[in-house]
Amino acid sequence: MINIKYADAIKTFAQIESEVIPGGIIFLFVEGLTIKWKVASKNFDMDRFKAGTDLPETSVAARAIREGNTLTEKVPREKYGRRLVVTSIPFVDDSNTPVGAMSILMPRLHPVAAGFPNFAPIVAELFPEGAFIYMTDLTKVAYIQSSKKFTLPNMYVGYELKATDIAYQTIHNKKEQTKEISEEVYGVPVYVANYPLYDEDTGKNIVATIGVVTPKSAATxxxxxxxxxxxxxxxxxxxxxxxxxxxxxxxxxxxxxxxxxxxxxxxxxxxxxxxxxxxxxxxxxxxxxxxxxxxxxxxxxxxxxxxxxxxxxxxxxxxxxxxxxxxxxxxxxxxxxxxxxxxxxxxxxxxxxxxxxxxxxxxxxxxxxxxxxxxxxxxxxxx
Missing domain, CATH: 1.10.287.950 (Methyl-accepting chemotaxis protein)
Incomplete structure (x- = not known):
């Protein structure tokens, strides 16, 4: 627990940290059940959390205040639309009574997603004709990596998955997909392989996919x-x-x-x-x-x-x-x-x-x- 008199110092610290945390972070200062102050990284923010918003009784912050203990919880995608790791630390007054909380929200990345910036550029260049590597969450493309020889201009971060997309089919069929696609789609015939990534804790629920697209120009x-x-x-x-x-x-x-x-x-x-x-x-x-x-x-x-x-x-x-x-x-x-x-x-x-x-x-x-x-x-x- 943190004494409320240190709130301003912690806010200053939070503003600094929001810009140096690699994966991004959100700091929330809650009084009662209302968000009073927020700071977020440029590369990670969620509009549903803003000053003036009331949190539900079931939120991590509400429970931390009630219990008077620091709580950390892995929040599933279904709750806020993203997988999160939320830590809430109660603020107490001089009588040690909880009056609020500081909540720290960080994106919960699959280990493959966390390592994507490091391995994807290397793997993309291993293919003789080049390759395009991408990762998706359950609704859109989250990461992309082109090679020097090959890219897909119409595949970008934020691209919404459609029923015709291989990643969409992987998610809904719950198994890997491989397919040859004619040149009408990407300008050249390609081979696409897409694999499901499961929740790292349970190994049951699909939380993301990773795909590799390689051209078949030699075959053409x-x-x-x-x-x-x-x-x-x-x-x-x-x-x-x-x-x-x-x-x-x-x-x-x-x-x-x-x-x-x-x-x-x-x-x-x-x-x-x-x-x-x-x-x-x-x-x-x-x-x-x-x-x-x-x-x-x-x-x-x-x-x-x-x-x-x-x-x-x-x-x-x-x-x-x-x-x-x-x-x-x-x-x-x-x-x-x-x-x-x-x-x-x-x-x-x-x-x-x-x-x-x-x-x-x-x-x-x-x-x-x-x-x-x-x-x-x-x-x-x-x-």
């Missing part, structure tokens, strides 16, 4: 790369299929050309056979013409006309015979040319077969690459 890059690769492979695959079809057509044409060349060679062989037959006929005609000339000479004047016919036959035979070598020369030249074409055709046929085989290998490789793009997509989803 992988997914975009996979999509671009898949698009390119689709185009290459279509072109390869056209090339394969073209190669097959070329191969078919080469086979037809080869068949035609073989047919032409067979025809040339028949022409050579006809030329040999002409030579044979010419030789026989020449012999017949010679015999006819001999018989015409024996016939004398009467065989003169027949002699002229025989001579013409011999001339025709001679001309036919002279033509046959020329035909043979021409057919040999044609055969030579066709032989060269045939050789080139065979080479072209072999090349087209190799091209078709190579195209099939390329198609198989593209199918493997397509399978790899699917794996890339799956990997991006797992990140």
């Amino acid at each position: 890059k992988l997914k975009n790369m996979a999509n671009n690769l898949a698009s390119c492979l689709t185009g290459i695959s279509a072109t390869t299929e056209e090339l394969a079809a073209s190669s097959s057509k070329i191969h078919e044409n080469e086979q037809n050309l080869y068949s035609h060349i073989e047919s032409i060679i067979a025809t040339l062989d028949k022409i050579n056979g006809v030329s040999e037959f002409i030579t044979s006929v010419a030789n026989q005609s020449n012999m017949l013409g010679l015999n006819a000339a001999i018989e015409a000479a024996r016939a004398g004047e009467n065989g003169r006309g027949f002699s002229v016919v025989a001579e013409e036959i011999r001339k025709l035979s001679s001309q036919s015979k002279e033509t046959v070598p020329q035909i043979k020369i021409l057919t040999d030249e044609i055969k030579q040319k066709i032989s060269e074409v045939n050789k080139e055709s065979r080479q072209s046929l072999t090349s087209s077969e190799e091209q078709a085989a190579a195209t099939e290998e390329v198609s198989a490789s593209i199918e493997e690459l397509s399978a790899m793009t699917d794996e890339l997509n799956n990997l991006a989803k797992d990140l």
